[in-house]
Amino acid sequence: MKLTMIFMLAALLQVSAAGYSQQINLSYTNVPLEKALNEVKKQSGYNFLYNVQMLKEAKPVNLRLKNASLIEALEQCFEGQPLTYTVNQKTVVVKRKPVAEATVAVPPTTIKGKVVDAKGEGMPGVTINLKGTTVATASAGDGSFSLQVPEGTGTLVFTFIGFQTKEVAFNGPSDLNIQLQEDNQALKEVVVVGYGQQEREDVTSAISSFKPDEQNSRPVLGPDQLIQGRMPGVNVSSGSGSPGSSTRVSIRGIGSLSASNEPLYVIDGIPVVPHNAALFNLGENMNPLSQLNPNDIESIEVLKDAASSAIYGSRATNGVIIITTKSGKQGKSNLNFDYYTGIQDVPNRHKMKMAGSDLYLEVINEGIDNYNQQFGYKLGDANYMLRKENPYPGMPDTDWFDLVTRTARTSSYNLSFSGGTEKTKVFVSGNYLDQEGTIISSEFKKYTGKVNLSHKLFNWLEVGTNSNLSYTHNSRVPGSNSGATVMARSIPQRPFDRPYKPNGEYYVGGTEDLLYHNPLHILNEEDADIENYRYLGTFFANLNLAKGLDFKTSLGLDQIYTVDKVYYNEDHPYGTGVGRLIDSRRMISNLLVENTLSYNKQFGELSFSALAGQSYQKTSNSGINIDGRGFPSTSFDVLSVAAEITEAGTSLTESALASYFGRTSFSYKDKYLLSLTFRADGSSKFAPENRFGYFPSVSAGWHISREEFFPVELMDLKLRASYGSTGNQDGISSYAYQAQMSGGRNYGYQSGIGVSTNGNRDLTWESADQFDVGVDMGFQRGKYTLTADYFVKNTNNLLYSRPTQATSGFTSITSNIGSMRNWGWEFMVGTNQAFGELTWSSDFNISFIKNKLTSLLGDEALLIGANRTLKVGEEVGSFCLYKMLGIYQTNEEIPEAFFKQGIRAGDVKYDDINNDGLINADDRQIVGTSNPNFFGGWNNTFQYKNFDLSVFLNYSQGADVYFSGRITVERLANNFFGIREEVAKERWTGPGTSNTTPRAIYGTGWNTQNSTRFLEDGSFLRLRSVILGYTLPTSFTSKIKLSRVRVYAQADNLFLWTNYSGMDPEVTSNFDPQFMGEDNLILPQLRTVNVGVNLRF
């Protein structure tokens, strides 16, 4: 073995032997080569390296040498031999001659055989590979295989997912009968559950799991985006394409009405506080999960049903997402370096193509003419409207959107170390990410560090910490809900307007020069930065009190300090001429003390485990907000130099949760499974008499395929069912039950107080009862898998900020208002296939989830917002709008009442339900929903030799999107904003010209009322991610002292197939489930192309 290595080394360093001229004298007849070489060695003083076995193949030699050189001696020795030699310094290496020179070619050897499992059944699809080569095949349907190998001896490697890998040596043509054993370790996938872990086969509840790896990870900022499309029942949608913006995750439909319906995130055991990472409202919320490093994530588990989530009790109604970060493993030490860089741009820009100046003026002037004509205004009348003209004739139009966007760059560096011994395990990582936004001047930078360390002091005591640190710097630009929104202040500008005056000054928005804020003026003259400093981590001690009995105590802390500064310099429209700085800071402290006692015991064929725990979690949120004006110049940007402090204040809110929880699980003969959980939560947000909530659950499973009577071979089948109760207290304020007189209502610099809330002492827990039945199936040893679930979730005592008539003194009151039901089906199918050396694994998931409001205080429909309703029997998120029936083609068909209101041919025909001649609130009807009929994802991973390819699609069908941004860009001369080209061309210009787009008319808002005119089908199929990777051969990587090198190219959001007329049907301006699915001109999700490398040392 050692010799072979030296051979290899020698081959690498091969040099010519010419030039050596020692004196050698020899005379031999018919001696073995070995003997001759020994003599040469003696006389020359050179070392010889050879394989004794090999020399036996050599012919005897005859030598006659007199004062010969070494080379001459060797030439004679090796003449006619199947061997050759090389000389390297003082060493002669003997080796075989290349095959081509061999006298007889070795014929390929055929190895045949059959692969069977433990029961003797033939196993198809087993990969058979000649060790050390790329020669491979796969077994046929009956398990048989045949493989041609170039040499007579070698080793075959048999691999199959879920089975132990087997190596078999052969010598010459063989007929092998191979039996593979199931690999219990590999099959026993471990799933993280609340306060513990379980083997997948013992799980009796609905848990989805995702483990990010090189082949499926996307270059996202937060872990929530990683699971998009990966799991049935989990719907992830984006807020916008701005770096760091919020994401909405909904698990099994709409769990509650309050807040954004967010699930509970438990990161390394700490339930984190949902919040907006931004303090100042710049028109878009920011996602606190973006502060984490997705590369550190080991697994993400989503607890979907009550049985899995009830152990998190009062916060679990919207599901629980458990994020577990990486830890060191015993044995292997790894140093990994991952780098990627790439570009991002705004896709589908053509969808918002705006009319050029000529078309724009044609429409505007047609609208003005129609107006003058309809109302009979003549030139000289006070109300006569003059036609508009291009103030810059002959000049090119301005592409406003192009001015404010760019192709943005991203790069990420990630370094991680993991290792461990029996006693100590460690994982350390660091990450730096720099992502530019596609809107000029936006950028997101992130620095994270992590240590996960544990040490066994004694065999009964282990202590450790898992600490994550992060710093993020987010340079923001105004989002779609801001008055200075970049999208809606660039796209709808008039085409002929321009950003700069000839003298270089800005044209100022809101004047006759420019209708809207000049977006360049906004972007160039403001700095909006959020810095977030976060520590998230735990310290723990684990005591083994007796065999199977463990006590764990831990202290967890999630501490987030946010500095959010918005600086409008003196030139900015909001800079008040003197400069304005809004400096907001916040400290969120989330402290968790937790103690658990766990016990595991095997009683014959019954295995039993139990867990009891107690925790206390306190959250405090303190803030400072100072607004000051008057800076000597733009280079001063702290408030100590501000001439005037116009607002200054601090705030503090606190809340706490005291909890007791437990779980017991039984497994009998590995066939019958039963699990019970319970949690009691006491929350400071409720009045003492309603303070505690109790959340039990039960679940059971039956491995029916393990029964003797189970008739189907090669099939694994587990049935499971669960029922339980969870709660929700999110979205209500810390002191919601208390009536309050608030201070700060001052007048004339004197303190004033006033009633700020009436309180509601009857407020109580929102609770959900959920029933779930599911089945886990596997066919042909995991070649095909299927998981299916059906669930019904009833939420009662819905917490809601109920709108109330203003005559009560308030416009809303937090109440328990009703109940709601979600039910649906979830499916996940997977397959693993091998075609020779090509393997393909695929999983596809689809979810059909329905929602219905089942009762409402007073049972009367609540019209909420401008276009929604809450109505018993209907979905939450229903669109309630006027229904557009078409366009009036002639004046004759217009009812008299409408004609009197100025409606003419070419105007929108709305459905006047009650025929009262008025289109008002009574005519709003339910016309759609923001919930999809079904949604899911499809992932495919291909592996061929050293190449890997993954193609991931996600989709959603049936959700409607209200494209309110169209109300701005499709006014058709009702105002002077820019007009979408498509709509300008399609407009009604006479009978029969259009039944969808109305006429151009100035001065009436009739055609742009909230109606189905702007409601669109948001169904889509998206090529979410494509990754092509190549792992360099080890023969190469070992030369550069690396154990593994993979290079890859990744493209995100490459294609979008949709009928939606905007840029992206998936973004939304509002995350509240009642108002989801509205696009007020939002920056779409970006298209990304990255190249990267993964190195392991």
Next chain:
Amino acid sequence: MLRLRYTLFFASLLALPACNDQLDFYPHSSVSPNNTSEKDMDALLYGMYNSVQNSPGRESYIFYDLIGGELMNPSGGNQLAFINNFLRPEYSLIGNAWDGYYRALYQVNNVLASIAPFSDTQKKREINGTAHFFRAYLYYNLVTRWGGVPLLEQNTNEKVSRNSEEEVWNFIERELEAALPDAPDYVVNRYYYVNKDAVQALMARVKLARGKTQEAAALAEGLITSGRYKLDVFEKIFRKQQNTEVIFAFENLTEESSITLSTLFYTYSHTVKGSYVYKPTDDVMQNLFEANDKRKPISIDVVQGLNVINKYPSGQSGTDPFIVTRLAEMYLISAEAQGMAGLNRLNELRQARGLAALSPSSEESYLDAVLLERRRELLAEGFRWYDLVRTGKAVSTLGIEPHRQKLPLPESEIILNDQLEQNPNY
């Protein structure tokens, strides 16, 4: 070792926090309403000022200029379309104003209820008088906008129906009568606080609106001749300088208010900066003021070619007081209520503003002259639309449909309260 193990275990059990006691948290910026006592009376009073000043919202102070043809969209367009756009049930400003007046009323009613049990002191009486004044002020704003609205003397969560317009007007007069004896007495330069004169001035306005001209004139004259007030120059009135004209104004301090009127009027290119949401109409700019009118430069201005209202000069950097009533209005009430007999008052005002005396030939042309003078004097102070409505000139002057002489009730309120009836034709 085993002993150490269990010692550690029990030590950590002892360390468990006594959780249930740690679930009581109270807000740090508020107290329970039940805990207010007599020592909180000042805080209740100033909280009420704050609420009445802030709740109705910024545009409510100039809404009658917006729908009265004095103000326009800066990007131009048609006046009537501009007005009609406001007068829609779903328009946010309609809802904001309704919600705001009732939110303020809730605080006023709450103050009245809170102080009721307190012993009878001078301070309690003054707060009582102020609260009744505010109630009248809020209902004046409600009735002139919507006509009959729900009358609430006590706070209620019930769904209430509308009272008649007559009932509301009567209520306003009763409230002012109740306010008068208790309201604080006049103190020099303390015009940011309600006093008996403010009550009397509002009463004069109310009487004029109800056509009770004799009473209106008498009340206005009472203030004109009181000797406590004198017409003063616009520079002082609208540049927050001490003056002798203002009877009652909200001080509207920057730290205590979000009513930044001036941001609506100035442009980003103006030195004081603003969002330039509304501009004076061409008619106001070109025809309203005579050349030598001293009010003109303080009322309107042209900045870099853009027309602006110039009465609220703080721009974005601060707020300006909002004047509820001042002596000039009393002159105009007196002049209007007396008919031609009040010509002197009209001419006295004109003279103070640098204009020549008028001698109208008929009652009709006299009334027109008074109304024109009101426009000049009270531009952007929230009078115009209702002046047109109460004098029956709104339809002919503005070209609006007759039903638009009342605002529509907000759509949201109609939906939430089925007892409310929408104004006709909305």
